[in-house]
Amino acid sequence: MINCLVWNEFVHENNDAEVAAVYPEAIHGAIAAALGQDAELNIRTATLQDAEQGLTQENLDWADVVFWWGHAAHDKVDDELVAKLWNKIIFDGVGLVALHSGHFSKIFKKLMGTGCDLLWREAGEAERLWVVEPNHPIAAGLPNTFRLPHEEMYGERFDIPAPDELVFMSWFQGGEVFRSGCTWNRGRGKVFYFRPGHETFPTYRDANVCQVLRNAAHYCAKPAFAGVCKGSEAYGHRPNNLEPFTVGE
Amino acid sequence: MINCLVWNEFVHENNDAEVAAVYPEAIHGAIAAALGQDAELNIRTATLQDAEQGLTQENLDWADVVFWWGHAAHDKVDDELVAKLWNKIIFDGVGLVALHSGHFSKIFKKLMGTGCDLLWREAGEAERLWVVEPNHPIAAGLPNTFRLPHEEMYGERFDIPAPDELVFMSWFQGGEVFRSGCTWNRGRGKVFYFRPGHETFPTYRDANVCQVLRNAAHYCAKPAFAGVCKGSEAYGHRPNNLEPFTVGE
Amino acid sequence: MINCLVWNEFVHENNDAEVAAVYPEAIHGAIAAALGQDAELNIRTATLQDAEQGLTQENLDWADVVFWWGHAAHDKVDDELVAKLWNKIIFDGVGLVALHSGHFSKIFKKLMGTGCDLLWREAGEAERLWVVEPNHPIAAGLPNTFRLPHEEMYGERFDIPAPDELVFMSWFQGGEVFRSGCTWNRGRGKVFYFRPGHETFPTYRDANVCQVLRNAAHYCAKPAFAGVCKGSEAYGHRPNNLEPFTVGE
Amino acid sequence: MINCLVWNEFVHENNDAEVAAVYPEAIHGAIAAALGQDAELNIRTATLQDAEQGLTQENLDWADVVFWWGHAAHDKVDDELVAKLWNKIIFDGVGLVALHSGHFSKIFKKLMGTGCDLLWREAGEAERLWVVEPNHPIAAGLPNTFRLPHEEMYGERFDIPAPDELVFMSWFQGGEVFRSGCTWNRGRGKVFYFRPGHETFPTYRDANVCQVLRNAAHYCAKPAFAGVCKGSEAYGHRPNNLEPFTVGE
Numbered sequence: 001m002i003n004c005l006v007w008n009e010f011v012h013e014n015n016d017a018e019v020a021a022v023y024p025e026a027i028h029g030a031i032a033a034a035l036g037q038d039a040e041l042n043i044r045t046a047t048l049q050d051a052e053q054g055l056t057q058e059n060l061d062w063a064d065v066v067f068w069w070g071h072a073a074h075d076k077v078d079d080e081l082v083a084k085l086w087n088k089i090i091f092d093g094v095g096l097v098a099l100h101s102g103h104f105s106k107i108f109k110k111l112m113g114t115g116c117d118l119l120w121r122e123a124g125e126a127e128r129l130w131v132v133e134p135n136h137p138i139a140a141g142l143p144n145t146f147r148l149p150h151e152e153m154y155g156e157r158f159d160i161p162a163p164d165e166l167v168f169m170s171w172f173q174g175g176e177v178f179r180s181g182c183t184w185n186r187g188r189g190k191v192f193y194f195r196p197g198h199e200t201f202p203t204y205r206d207a208n209v210c211q212v213l214r215n216a217a218h219y220c221a222k223p224a225f226a227g228v229c230k231g232s233e234a235y236g237h238r239p240n241n242l243e244p245f246t247v248g249e
Numbered sequence: 250m251i252n253c254l255v256w257n258e259f260v261h262e263n264n265d266a267e268v269a270a271v272y273p274e275a276i277h278g279a280i281a282a283a284l285g286q287d288a289e290l291n292i293r294t295a296t297l298q299d300a301e302q303g304l305t306q307e308n309l310d311w312a313d314v315v316f317w318w319g320h321a322a323h324d325k326v327d328d329e330l331v332a333k334l335w336n337k338i339i340f341d342g343v344g345l346v347a348l349h350s351g352h353f354s355k356i357f358k359k360l361m362g363t364g365c366d367l368l369w370r371e372a373g374e375a376e377r378l379w380v381v382e383p384n385h386p387i388a389a390g391l392p393n394t395f396r397l398p399h400e401e402m403y404g405e406r407f408d409i410p411a412p413d414e415l416v417f418m419s420w421f422q423g424g425e426v427f428r429s430g431c432t433w434n435r436g437r438g439k440v441f442y443f444r445p446g447h448e449t450f451p452t453y454r455d456a457n458v459c460q461v462l463r464n465a466a467h468y469c470a471k472p473a474f475a476g477v478c479k480g481s482e483a484y485g486h487r488p489n490n491l492e493p494f495t496v497g498e
Numbered sequence: 499m500i501n502c503l504v505w506n507e508f509v510h511e512n513n514d515a516e517v518a519a520v521y522p523e524a525i526h527g528a529i530a531a532a533l534g535q536d537a538e539l540n541i542r543t544a545t546l547q548d549a550e551q552g553l554t555q556e557n558l559d560w561a562d563v564v565f566w567w568g569h570a571a572h573d574k575v576d577d578e579l580v581a582k583l584w585n586k587i588i589f590d591g592v593g594l595v596a597l598h599s600g601h602f603s604k605i606f607k608k609l610m611g612t613g614c615d616l617l618w619r620e621a622g623e624a625e626r627l628w629v630v631e632p633n634h635p636i637a638a639g640l641p642n643t644f645r646l647p648h649e650e651m652y653g654e655r656f657d658i659p660a661p662d663e664l665v666f667m668s669w670f671q672g673g674e675v676f677r678s679g680c681t682w683n684r685g686r687g688k689v690f691y692f693r694p695g696h697e698t699f700p701t702y703r704d705a706n707v708c709q710v711l712r713n714a715a716h717y718c719a720k721p722a723f724a725g726v727c728k729g730s731e732a733y734g735h736r737p738n739n740l741e742p743f744t745v746g747e
Numbered sequence: 748m749i750n751c752l753v754w755n756e757f758v759h760e761n762n763d764a765e766v767a768a769v770y771p772e773a774i775h776g777a778i779a780a781a782l783g784q785d786a787e788l789n790i791r792t793a794t795l796q797d798a799e800q801g802l803t804q805e806n807l808d809w810a811d812v813v814f815w816w817g818h819a820a821h822d823k824v825d826d827e828l829v830a831k832l833w834n835k836i837i838f839d840g841v842g843l844v845a846l847h848s849g850h851f852s853k854i855f856k857k858l859m860g861t862g863c864d865l866l867w868r869e870a871g872e873a874e875r876l877w878v879v880e881p882n883h884p885i886a887a888g889l890p891n892t893f894r895l896p897h898e899e900m901y902g903e904r905f906d907i908p909a910p911d912e913l914v915f916m917s918w919f920q921g922g923e924v925f926r927s928g929c930t931w932n933r934g935r936g937k938v939f940y941f942r943p944g945h946e947t948f949p950t951y952r953d954a955n956v957c958q959v960l961r962n963a964a965h966y967c968a969k970p971a972f973a974g975v976c977k978g979s980e981a982y983g984h985r986p987n988n989l990e991p992f993t994v995g996e
Contacts, residue, residue: 090862090906093384113860114934115837117982124994128491128673130654135342135437140474144483144655145491145673150994155985156628156667157642159837159934164413164909169654169667169675173492174988175643177628177667177675187861187906188384225389234393235864238902241921242377242394243422247871247897339613339657362611363685364588366733373745377922379903393904394922399745404736405877405916406891408588408685413660418903418916418924423739424875424892426916426924436612436657484615487653490672496622496648591882626989633840633935638972642981643989662911671990686882723887732891740875740892741920 002221003042005063006031007054009070009077010047012199019199027069027199031099034210035067041217048073055081060088064221065095067213069197070105082106090187095220097213100197103158108193111186112160118178119155125173127151127196129180129208136167138181138192138215146208152198154178160193168212170195181212183219190220251470252291254312255280256303258322259296261448268448276318276448280348283459284316290466297322304330309337313470314344316462318446319354331355339436344469346462349446352407357442360435361409367427368404374422376400376445378429378457385416387430387441387464395457401447403427409442417461419444430461432468439469500719501540503561504529505552507568507575508545510697517697525567525697529597532708533565539715546571553579558586562719563593565711567695568603580604588685593718595711598695601656606691609684610658616676617653623671625649625694627678627706634665636679636690636713644706650696652676658691666710668693679710681717688718749968750789752810753778754801756817756824757794759946766946774816774946778846781957782814788964795820802828807835811968812842814960816944817852829853837934842967844960847944850905855940858933859907865925866902872920874898874943876927876955883914885928885939885962893955899945901925907940915959917942928959930966937967 008028012019023030028045035041044062046054048070055078066085070077085107088094098108103116127148131139155176161184168181180195194212196203203209257277261268272279277294284290293311295303297319304327315334319326334356337343347357352365376397380388404425410433417430429444443461445452452458506526510517521528526543533539542560544552546568553576564583568575583605586592596606601614625646629637653674659682666679678693692710694701701707755775759766770777775792782788791809793801795817802825813832817824832854835841845855850863874895878886902923908931915928927942941959943950950956 111860113858115982119982119985121985121988123986123988125988125992126492128675130675132654132656132677133434133660134655135434135439135472137472137474140472147491153985153988156630157632157982158630159982161908161931161933162631162664162911166660166664169677171669171673171675173990173992175626175669175990176985177626177669179630179667184908185382185384186908190384223384223386223389225386235862235866235904235906238866238868238900238923239870241868241870241872241900242396243375243420243920243922245872245920360611362609364733368733368736370736370739372737372739374739374743377924379924381903381905381926382909383904402736402739405879406733406881407879408733410659410682410684411662411880411913415909415913418926420918420922420924422741422743424741424918425736426875426877426918428879428916433659435659484613484617484655484657487617487619487651487674488621490619490621490623490651492671492673494623494671624990631932633932633937633970635970635972638970645989683880683882688882721882721884721887723884740894741873741918 001040001042002217003062003064004035004044004067004217005059006035006043006045006067007069008045008047009073010049011072022200022202027204030204031067031069031213034204034213035217037210038214038217041214048076053078053081055085060084063094065097065217067097067099068102068105068107069099071101071199074105077106079106082110086110089189089191093188093222095190095192095222097216097220098191098193100195103193111184111191114161115159118158119176121153121174123153123174124150125153128171129196130169130171131167132169133165133167136165137219138167138183138212140215141211142208148196148201148203148206150201151196151203154195192216192220250289250291251466252311252313253284253293253316253466254308255284255292255294255316256318257294257296258319259298260321271449271451276453279453280316280318280462283453283462284466286459287463287466290463297325302327302330304334309333312343314346314466316346316348317351317354317356318348320350320448323354326355328355331359335359338438338440342437342471344439344441344471346465346469347440347442349444352442360433360440363410364408367407368425370402370423372402372423373399374402377420378445379418379420380416381418382414382416385414386468387416387461389464390460391457397445397450397452397455399450400445400452403444441465441469499538499540500715501560501562502533502542502565502715503557504533504541504543504565505567506543506545507571508547509570520698520700525702528702529565529567529711532702532711533715535708536712536715539712546574551576551579553583558582561592563595563715565595565597566600566603566605567597569599569697572603575604577604580608584608587687587689591686591720593688593720594690595714595718596689596691598693601691609682609689612659613657616656617674619651619672621651621672622648623651626669627694628667628669629665630667631663631665634663635717636665636681636710638713639709640706646694646701646704648699649694649701652693690714690718748787748789749964750809750811751782751791751814751964752806752812753782753790753792753814754816755792755794756820757796758819769947769949774951777951778814778816778960781951781960782964784957785961785964788961795823800825800828802832807831810841812844812964814844814846815849815852815854816846818848818946821852824853826853829857833857836936836938840935840969842937842939842969844963844967845938845940847942850940858931858938861908862906865905866923868900868921870900870921871897872900875918876943877916877918878914879916880912880914883912884966885914885959887962888958889955895943895950895953897948898943898950901942939963939967
């Protein structure tokens, strides 16, 4: 079983009637429902409004992978909680799935080290996603292309480090393209960025998008062997050499 | 269950008493024994001396991953059989685990596109392997370093394309280093090169080496979804556009 | 000065009046003219119809970078000449710029190790290229996007090894996307694939396309230090260890 | 001409007689002398003791590439100055060459997004560096291997994102290996990490190390075209589509 913590800032659903109409169950509710179709996934949701902004030690210790949706309240997320989550990813191998406007979240930017900026437009245009690496587990069960009738546009240049694996690319009606599904190894953890998911469209009910979310849970989850790989986390001072030598020229 | 085809040229064991003494069960026998400790792996062995050099259509259709050990007889392997195996890897997603002197095999060179040359020395010196990516499935269950008391030295520059993932690096007593565990995606298939395994040393009985072989079987095996990813293999002519447009400026 | 060998199969221009009308100077002539605007580039052209298919020893020894345009006659290119060119790239550091339908040329496929297939459509639709890595020398002097009003469509999945650097991505009117500018290191040489350039459209007269060709000549050219990097090409047997050791446990 | 800002915390040279004896000109002095042998390089030095910790706006605007040596005083570097330098790298294309214990500097960690930890030992053992990519500009003019008779050991696992290019690997007498020369693109800038350079050994007077420093200045320097690549830095809102479309299914 894989423990999935679905974190959502949960702001638009409360402030914006249009969003509330699209996602009466809230965005975290929709994502949880998508994940819930997979019997191997345990799901918890958490929001910025929860105690400790939903990032309690108990939640962080429980999670094998964290899904992150944020947009309007990136700056409200506490730096110390971000540091705690970063530690879990880097040193314990917890995975992160950053969604849509999560490209500008503190945790994603901290893991990337770059500006993470991009082009954007809200015009309700169609997005078409293409599978670039059909043998990648995150693409399992998908057709080679699928269409979202209405989405926000995100366009290149996306200011990220070149991804370790480029799984999806997007086409937009208005003329732009985007690296829409990207993975990076960071420390012991796996990070996946997935572009679609604007709050005013029912993207998280699209069957293919939901399949990607489930695949990503499996791919990014802290591996069972993470605690087993003996000694590899023990960084630091090694006063004794492993092989004998005599100091000299 | 994962079907593992262990291919060995099976030449040194027949021609060289020293090798026969180290591997009375032959190198393919030792590799098969290592894999056999994992109940999820089905194992077949095949050699150059078998009908169709062991690469019958039936064997190729059966295999999810092929282990390849060759050295003295690279040139004897039939070009058409190599092309058949290459097709299985590229289009069907069968994996390849190239071992030691297999760096100069026809199939590995064809997949890499480079010269695949390196430095080498037979001096029975110690090799020490280091885990570079502890979160990689091929490193599961390993200590952060392990030592082989006697091995052939392989040294950089190893003329390969930069690996998609560098999992292990080797240290040699005589002063050289080597990228010892490397993965590449090629078409639908996964390729893993693993350096150790000289015919005159009992390397394939080392517990850590055996663990790597089992891990590699799981990692490189043709994924269950390979046939499911709908349409993605259908390359070629697409006369009809997916989105409407009018030709013009 | 950089020596650029522009190789073209030179078939369509002779067989097809439409192509001859678009490129009366032939495709190699148009590419040579584009490169000729850069005073640091020396240019020679060569075609399949020339002696030794244009790949004489003298031409290969002279070239710092080879531009390759082919389509209808890939199979007519002699295997031994391809091997000669491959040797120049891998061991001497000569660069290769593979253009458009050159994705299926023998030399490109040999360097990639994959099938190199893709989707395609001839509908005269618009292509829009996007700069993914604005700090890359091949993108120097370009706008962040530029449009070609009529091109053949190439779509993903493009069956290539993940590029070392993804410089351009393409958008097509009909709904497809493509990794249009990709680099790979292969041996001592640099390879660049650039998608645009269908024979029935005047793409090689587009100012931005011409700028890419000139940038690629500089980027892929055999470096001045290629012969200087002492000893690094000397693969093979190293009987003597560099550091002293005693064989033992 | 390339403007090189050589930044050194300049602590050990003041506090430790052994270091002062090895580097009476200070570490920044030794690096500046190495760079000064190249007539195309302009050199300034700056230290933590200078006004604004040596990172004045004037220095940052002047620099095409920054060399960074720090160890004992990483925490003393002001966060806002680090943010200023990070902005220069990400958005203006200034390069960074992080040296030795600079793996733990704030600027390097911020660019990497990982823990950047490693194994280490001070035993005065020999280090041997190997060129992994002989066609890389940072390896220009070097032999395929060179030896430093006494260095601090750094060993894997080095907790970095997999480098975009792995140029050097190190061998240590005591049995460890290390990825010693690594490049990453971050935003518009190029980052190079180079391992050698412990304060108690005259490593920055080694001819090969000095050659690497000069090569790195050229490779990482802000490119002349950085300001020319029109529009590519203009992230943000794009209200108008480039290609016409009608919103609908």
